[in-house]
Amino acid sequence: MRIKSQRDFLAGLLFVALGIALDWGATTLRFGSAHRMGTGWMPIVFGALIAGVGAFIVFGSLVVETEDGAPLAPWGLRPAVAVLGSVLVFGAMVGGVPAAGLPRLGLIAACFVLPLICSWADASGWSMREAVVLSAVLGALAMACVSLLG
C-alpha cells in the first residue's frame, strides 16, 4: 500500500502514539463513572478519542488520493537550529549552566547575543556586519523595554 499523503500519515501516527501514551499513563488514575468522573476520566476518554482520530487519519492517508503525495513542508534544519538554538543559548546565558560551569551571564548580555545567532537562520543575504548592527539595536531596545516596564 502506498502512502498517498506523507503529511497525513505521519500526523496520524503522531496522534495515535499520543493517544496511546495518554491512556497508558492514565492507567493508575481513577476512572470513575459518567455520573461521578474520576480524575482519569478525561485523559482516558480523550486519549482514546485522539488515538481513534489518528487512526482515521492514517487510514485516510493510505487510501485517499492526493495530487502530489502531500509531502512534508521543508524541514528547515538551518532555521530550526538557528532559532531554537538562539532560544537555548538565551536560556543558558540568563540562567547559567551549572553542569558546564557556565555562570549566569545576565539578561542584558543574552539580549545582545540572541539576535546574532538567530539572524544566521536566514540563508540569503546574511552578513556578519548586519547581524552585529541588528544585535546592537535589538539588544538596546530590549534593555529599554525591560527597564521601562520594571
Added chain:
Amino acid sequence: MDLLADLALGFHAALLPTHLLHLLAGCMVGTLVGVLPGVGPAAAIALLLPAAHATTPLAALTMLAGIYYGAQYSGSTPAILLNRAGASSSVAASVDGYQIARQGRAGVALTSAAVGSFLAGCTGTLVLALCASPIAEFAFRFGPAEYFSLVVAALVGAVVLASGSTPKAVAMVLLGLLLGWLASAPNAQPARAVLLPVMRDGPQLFTLLAMGFFAIGPIIGRLAEPHEEAAGAAPESAVAWPTRQELRSAVPAMLRGTVIGSLLGVLPGGGALLASFAAYAFEKSLPLQSGEIDFGKGNLRGVAAPESANNAGAQTSFIPLLTLGIPPNGVLALVVGAMLMHGIQPGPQVMATEPGLFWGLVASMWIGNAMLLAMNLPLMPVWARVAATPRRWVFPAVVLASCVGAYTLANDINDVWLLAASGLVGHVFIQLGCEAAPLMLGVVLGPVMEESLRRALQLSNGDWSIFVTRPLSAGFLAIGALLLVLVALPSAKSGRASAFGED
C-alpha cells in the same frame, strides 16, 4: 436608556490615561504587524501576553483588541503597494489593489481602504454594543448541558472552517481540550502529576504555547521556504481621493462589505479573514456596471468591500467572545487566555459582574478606530517604508521578544526551555499540516467544557440523553452535526479553499 448609561460608564473607563496609552500601544503594534512581513496579529498578541498579565484587565484587553483590529487597517498597505498581504485577511485587497497601484493610483486604493475600514469598524462596534445585552441575557438561561453543546458546536464550526484536513483539526481540538483541562481544572491535579509533571499553571502554559505555536514555529517554517525579498521601491502613496464615479460604486461596496463582515465575524471560525474573502467573492459576483473595470484588473470595489468586511468582522467577532465566552477564531482564543490570566472567566456573566470591563472595551474600540484612521491616512508613506523591512530583521526581533517575555512571566528560567520545546512542537505541527488555532481554542475551552459535561451528567445522574432531551442543547448539537455533514460533502471541499490561518 440603559445602553446610554452603559456607554457612559464605558467611555469614562476607556478615557482614563492609562487605558488610552494601552489602546494607543495596541493600535501602533497592530499597525506595525499589519505592515511588517512575517508577523501577524496572532504572533503580536502572543508576544504581548506577558505584558497583558502585568496590567489591569481593561488595559490588557484594550491593547490586545487594538492589535487585532488595528492589523486589519494596515494590512492593506503592503497588499496594495507590494502585492504582499500584511495580515492574511488583506489578501483579497491585494488582487485589485495592486493593480490600482501599478496604474499609479495607489493613494486612491489606500485611502478607500482606510476610510472603508473606519466606517466598518465603527459600525461593527455599534453592532457589538447593541447585540451584546440581549444575547447575554439569553445565554444566562443556559444550563450546563446547553453550555456543553454550545461549546461543542462552536468547536465543530471552527474545525469545519479550518483549512486543510478536518480530521487533523479535530485531533488538534481534542488535544487542546485535554491540555487545557490538565492545566487549569482543579480536579485535574492528580492527573497532571502523573501525566505531565513539567506542566505549568494555566496562564503560563498558555502563553508559552501561544508563543511557540504562533510566533516561533511559523518563523522557522517561513525561513525554511525559499523566499525573495519584496521587489522594487514602494510607489507613490500619498493620500488621494477616488473619482466621483468610483466613489459612487465604492461606497455601496463598503456598505455591503460592512454587512457581510458584521454577520460573518460572529460565526465560529469567522472573523476578519472569512469576512474579507466572502465580501470579495460576493462583490465580484455582482454584475459589472457599464464602464467599470473588471475585477482583478483594478476595480476599486475589490478593495473597498474586503477591507470594510475585515474590520467589521474583527469587531463583531468579539460578540461571541464577550457574551458567550466562546472565541470564534484562534486569535481571539489568545484574548480569552489573557482574560483567564486575570481570573476572569469569559461567559454571559462577564457583562453583569464586570460591566466596566465590557463597556470600557466597547468604548475603546470606537476610540481606537478613530486613532487608527488618524494613524493610517496621513502616515501612509511612513508605513509604506516600514513595510519594506527585510524579514531577516523582523524575525530575530520576534524571537528575542518571545524569550524576554517568556522569562519575565515568572522569572523562571524553565519557561525559556519550555518556550524552545513549544517552538519545536509548533514547527513540527506546521510541517505535518496541523493547525494550531483549533488547539488553542481547545485549550481555552477545555476547562469550561469539562466542567459543563461533568455538572450536566451529575444533574442527570449519569444519563447521557440529557444532551438531546433538552431542546436547546439538542439544537446546538444538531447544528454541530449539520456542519460536520456539510464538510464531508465534496462540494464543500472547494468552497473551503480559503485559509483559516491565524494571521
